[in-house]
Amino acid sequence: MAVPSGFVGTMVVILFGVVVLSGVVVPGVEAKSRAFFVFGDSLVDSGNNNYLATTARADSPPYGIDYPSRKPTGRFSNGRNIPDLISEGMGGESVLPYLSPQLKGDNLLNGANFASAGIGILNDTGAQFLNIIRMYRQLDYFEEYQQRVSILIGVGRAKKLVNQALVLITVGGNDFVNNYYLVPYSARSRQFSLQDYVKYLIVEYRKLLMRLYDLGARRVLVTGTGPMGCVPAELAMRGTNGGCSAELQRAASLYNPQLQHMIQGLNKKIGKDVFIAANTARMHNDFVNNPAAYGFTTSRIACCGQGPYNGIGLCTPLSNLCPNRNLHAFWDPFHPTEKANRIIVEQIMSGSKRYMKPMNLSTVLALDATK
Numbered sequence: 233m234a235v236p237s238g239f240v241g242t243m244v245v246i247l248f249g250v251v252v253l254s255g256v257v258v259p260g261v262e263a264k265s266r267a268f269f270v271f272g273d274s275l276v277d278s279g280n281n282n283y284l285a286t287t288a289r290a291d292s293p294p295y296g297i298d299y300p301s302r303k304p305t306g307r308f309s310n311g312r313n314i315p316d317l318i319s320e321g322m323g324g325e326s327v328l329p330y331l332s333p334q335l336k337g338d339n340l341l342n343g344a345n346f347a348s349a350g351i352g353i354l355n356d357t358g359a360q361f362l363n364i365i366r367m368y369r370q371l372d373y374f375e376e377y378q379q380r381v382s383i384l385i386g387v388g389r390a391k392k393l394v395n396q397a398l399v400l401i402t403v404g405g406n407d408f409v410n411n412y413y414l415v416p417y418s419a420r421s422r423q424f425s426l427q428d429y430v431k432y433l434i435v436e437y438r439k440l441l442m443r444l445y446d447l448g449a450r451r452v453l454v455t456g457t458g459p460m461g462c463v464p465a466e467l468a469m470r471g472t473n474g475g476c477s478a479e480l481q482r483a484a485s486l487y488n489p490q491l492q493h494m495i496q497g498l499n500k501k502i503g504k505d506v507f508i509a510a511n512t513a514r515m516h517n518d519f520v521n522n523p524a525a526y527g528f529t530t531s532r533i534a535c536c537g538q539g540p541y542n543g544i545g546l547c548t549p550l551s552n553l554c555p556n557r558n559l560h561a562f563w564d565p566f567h568p569t570e571k572a573n574r575i576i577v578e579q580i581m582s583g584s585k586r587y588m589k590p591m592n593l594s595t596v597l598a599l600d601a602t603k
Contacts, residue, residue, distance in 0.1 A: 266600075267343035267393050268327050269449070270315045271370050272402035274349030274567065278315060279306025280365060281349050283331040288350035288361040293549050294536055298557055298570055308349060310535065310557045311570030315345060315400060317577040318453075322398070322597065330373050340381050343397060346370040352407035353437050356420075360410070367403060371443050378448070394448035396600070398593075401444070404491070405457045407433055408483050409466070409566075426479075430486045434494050441498060445506060451596060452507045453580065454495055456488040458516040464534040465565035468543030488513050492589065499590070508596065509589045515579045519561050519572060526575055531561035535569060 270276050274288065282291045289306065290296075296304040298311035306329065307313045316326045327343040328335040335344060348365035350358035355366050365373070382390040412420045412429055424432060444452060460466065461480030470477035488511070495507045523531040535554040536547035545551075547564035554560055563569040568576070579587045582594050591599075 265324065266322070267341065267397035268315070268319060268322070268324065269343045269374065269394075269397055269399045270327065270345040270347050270401075271367070271374075271399070271444075272347040273351050273406055274308045274347075275405075275455075276313060276315050276345070276400060276402045277306065277308065277329075277347040277349045278313065278326065278345045279329040280331045280345065280347060282306040283329070284348070284363045284365070286350065286361045286363045288348075288358070288364055290349070294547065294551075294553055308564065308567040309570055309573065310563045312573065313570075314402070314573050314577055314580075315347075317570075317573055318398075318400065318580065318593070321577060321581050321593070330377065337384070340377070340384060341393065344374075344377055346373050347402070350406060350410065351403065352405075352411060353403055353433050353440065354407055354411065354420075357407045357411040360414075367440055371440070371447065374444075374447055391448060395450050397449070397451070398596075399444065399449045399452040400455075401441075401452060402455045403440075404433065404437065404487065405460055408457070408460055408480060408487075412483075413470075413480065426483060427486060430483070430490060433487065434490050437491070438494055438498065441495075441507060445498075445502065450504075450506055451600065453510055453593065454491070454507050455510040455512045456491050457484050458512050459520055460484050462520050462531075463566050464532065464537065464541040464543030464562050466543070467532060468540040468565070484513055496589075505590050508591065508593070510580050511587050511589070512576060514587055515576045515583070516568075516572075519575055523561055526561075527558065527571070528561045529559040533560065534562040534565050535560040536564050541565075 281289050290308045291304050291306050293304060296302065296307065299305055319326045325342065327345050328339055330344045330346045346365065350361035350364045351366050352358060353367060355368065358364055378390055378394060381393060412418060420429060459476065459481060460483065461477030466477045466480055470480065472478040492509045495509045498507055499505050519526040519528060520531045532541055534542035535557050536542065536551050538544055538551050542552055543565040557569050558571045560569055561572045580593050583592050
């Protein structure tokens with residue numbers, strides 16, 4: 233079972249050379265198409281695992297039931313995922329999985345999605361899923377991608393394409409639920425206290441972000457973990473007194489502030505706001521704690537699943553399936569519905585500094601359009 237790392241309105245619309253930002257029209261700004269690159273786990277995997285021999289797959293119904301094709305695509309969602317909706321917000325098409333045979337020719341110039349369900353910051357995370365694209369390999373593929381594009385359009389233009397691209401990275405949650413807390417007395421929990429494990433993850437994540445920078449990434453959205461202890465799977469398996477898992481919530485509360493602090497330090501070292509921190513825990517907590525305010529009838533029971541909270545096992549054709557996905561915050565035991573993803577992306581696009589530091593994506597797009 234693949235598990236996400238983070239959960240994770242007003243959109244920026246770029247049309248006819250005009251940028252519409254939070255309801256304000258800024259005339260005379262020339263729209264620039266930009267490539268989009270995605271790294272991470274099942275929250276942002278758009279189908280790479282379909283091409284791998286792994287159990288971490290979403291290639292059978294009812295996955296994709298609300299996607300435009302009404303067919304499973306490899307996305308761990310009833311419909312669109314966060315990268316799809318960010319692409320939509322930027323006025324572009326969804327980028328293809330890197331392993332897709334269709335990713336060639338002009339399609340390469342739109343960018344690529346390297347994400348793979350089940351992976352984490354650490355190479356031993358998700359070992360039970362066997363053949364998945366671990367983070368070091370995703371970055372190797374990014375380097376390979378640049379070589380392919382260089383052949384297509386030349387080294388100079390390829391470098392510019394990458395430098396001007398938007399990058400999204402969503403990883404970290406699996407390092408807790410599919411590693412540290414996977415089984416009682418796991419190897420990592422015997423090796424580290426929770427506090428020391430979080431520090432270790434942050435050090436290793438920093439190395440990944442610096443490699444992304446060294447490979448040419450200059451605008452990188454970094455999402456934190458959502459409230460890991462409150463997803464239906466954890467309510468069913470580890471819930472505390474009928475509520476969220478206190479231990480996993482503690483892990484998220486330790487990890488997310490340290491991640492933001494690390495990102496601030498990286499930007500200070502580089503001297504530019506390369507890395508943008510998305511507080512997906514806060515975004516998610518908004519509708520987990522008050523689902524009715526966002527049009528949900530429940531933020532505890534998954535739409536597709538079985539057992540308590542529909543939180544046990546996989547979402548399969550034999551699972552319970554809700555008739556209206558828009559009433560559920562969670563699609564399956566771990567992943568949000570398309571509607572919940574839209575709420576998250578609205579905050580990524582236009583949220584205040586409570587959600588996005590040092591700025592939201594609409595501000596990034598407007599600033600970069602003037603360069």
